[in-house]
Amino acid sequence: MKQQIIVSGLGGQGVVFATRLLAHAAMETGHPVLTSENHGMAMRGGTIISHVKIGAFHSPLIRQGHADIGLFLNRENLGIHGGMMKDTGTLFVNTPFPGAYRHCDATGLAMSAGAVVVANLVLLGFAVRTGGFFCTAGQLEDVIQRISPPKQLNLNLKGFRLGLEAQRSF
Amino acid sequence: MSQNEERILMGNEAIGRGLVECGCEFIAAYPGTPSSEILSSAVKFVRETGVKTHLEWSVNEKVAYEAALACAYTGKRAAVAMKQVGLNVAADPFMRSAYLGTKGGFVLVAADDPGPHSSQTEQDSRFFALFANIPVFDPASPAEAKDMVKQAFALSEKYEIPVMLRPTTRVCHARQNVPCGRPEVLNRPPRFEKDPGRWIATPQFLPDLHRQLNEKMDRIAGEDALGPRAFRGDGSQPRRCVIASGVAFAHAYDLLADMGLLGRIDLFQVILPHPLHKGFIEEIRAGYDAILVVEETYPVIETQLINERVTGRRSGHIPNRGELTQDVVLSVLDKFLNRTPDPATRTAPEKGKRPSLCAGCPHRAAYWAIKTTFPGGIFPSDIGCYTLAMNFGAIDTCHCMGACISQAEGFYFAYADEKNPPAIVVSIGDSTFFHAGIPGLINAVLHRARFILVILDNATTAMTGNQPVPHLGITADGSPGRAVLIPDLLKACGVSFIRECDPYDMEALSRHLKEADRHCRSAEGGVAVVVTKHPCLLDHGARGNQAEFAMAVSEDCSGCRQCLEEFECPALVFNDETGSVEIDGTICVGCGVCVAVCPLGAIIAREK
């Protein structure tokens, strides 16, 4: 099995944590995994992207036009990282506005859960529920249980479950 | 958690883990992207495995290098980690260490940043290894980086030579499932054997040490186990080969696989770009007519092949600068293999959002005070989060660690004879000041330069992930050290004007700055220092310790954008529909600083 996922957002939106969750889920489900992420200057609110490659890859980077799944924490990033997607790829976008993608107001839901910082988990829950991921929602939830910092755990789970239950827009 | 298992590790963590597993007893580093997590992960693994290792965030890379190297003189294993430009700072001890060598294994991790993504150059540390004449490993993945740490220690001890491991950003910041094992426990007693001809090595000893170095390197170049890894073709692409190293190899491997050419064309992965394996150089010369070398960032392998049929960075077949992304490597391979490129060319992506100082960052307040107090001033600055002040025009230079203070001296003397010299206001972070700012300050005081030095003291090394700074008296693993205080240092450097304040109080800061300016221009004036003290908001607990206001923008906002362009708090956003500014409550930390920025008084702070 091979699957290539991008997570796109702004520094501070939890792109790296979402990447780690996916990487751990891959390992737990017996897949080799390689990811690539941004650190340093860009993390101060700049546009960032993570690449997650599940299966037998050597390169940590995804080519333009080769991503199967795109998780966009910021809709404006579509113009920047949209070209990474396969024509047949599936886009999940954090926005209240409909478009040529599956959308979910992850920020809004996260705020209702008490913390805007878990928008990443809401979007992840929303996306994994559709199936088509290398892992199941249950497997991802186990990873959240395992690697969340203790103080964040309940909030993370709450965000993830809100995403799982979010109204499907398609 | 058991110790023999696969784990998801970032490249830097894999290197940190490798160092700990190799029984390394001294690890020193100075933080810098993309290398910073090497030492912090070593701290974690040392704690977890209970081994005994000295870990330190050194004051700078030169100090780190020298301290770790001396530990290795005693027969213990030692390592030092830094970003590529950190090696410029450590170049002095580094170059000589090649001649003098080591006793215990000594590994230098120099992390390169092709692109560059987060550095002032995209220099190739492998060239530094070639310059010093020491071996360098070039990993293609986190798992490989960890293995190479082991190989590097073994090689270092076999030849008593420092060995470099050169990961790049894409390896440092990749994550992968990596096998982990138990740390070796070496328990080596320290044995420093006095050997003046070697450890003092006055010039008379150096020709012989240089000869020994050349001999070692000649023997290493003959080590078959370190020669390139071959992925042979089936003969269908005769006399044609691709040679690659590091992450560029990983890209080439996957791309050739996609093209159905893996196992058809000869592909080589160079493990040790310097010294290049002697037999390999011969094999390439005799066996191939079309040779493509794919490497980052400079032509190190290509240069050593000395072969006019080689194509790569030097020949112009590959752009002579910049990161080799998969898409760049793809177009290079297409050309080399005479393939028609994939028609699915994509439109050039839009530019992303640039990074900016965090909402409520104390630096922003300090810069607002500096900028508004001295319109027309010259503002040398330095490396850290505060470099982002260029976004709103509050700094004029950024060169290399600590340079801003010496630059201020240069600017001062350039303008000294002018009738009305501009105010020169330098800004430097606390960590950068300790790293390389102090000699420049001593020099400026000695030579009677006059300028204002603002030390932005946020009690951390923020940009690289909040590592501790010397004036806190905390060491890398959290144990107490002895604090070295900034005001004490300033006095010892001969500074007589020192003021401290919280930059959130911009009026007080502005008053101090004006007083400092008068001091500079007075008869007995010199360097005047203002230390602005407020913790970085990403630091643990910082936000809980400051007041939080409820912020709002009133109808008086005219949409003039002054607060956006001149202040650039990410929580202030323009609403296109209303034509005015509003506060993004999901980002705003309620610091209240922006109230002073709006000329119409439209930004309002209320007690919560």
Ligand code: SF4
């Ligand atoms: S990390 Fe700290 S120093 Fe850096 S921009 Fe944010 S608040 Fe400022």
Ligand code: SF4
């Ligand atoms: S109070 Fe003003 S300056 Fe402070 S974070 Fe909020 S918008 Fe930014």
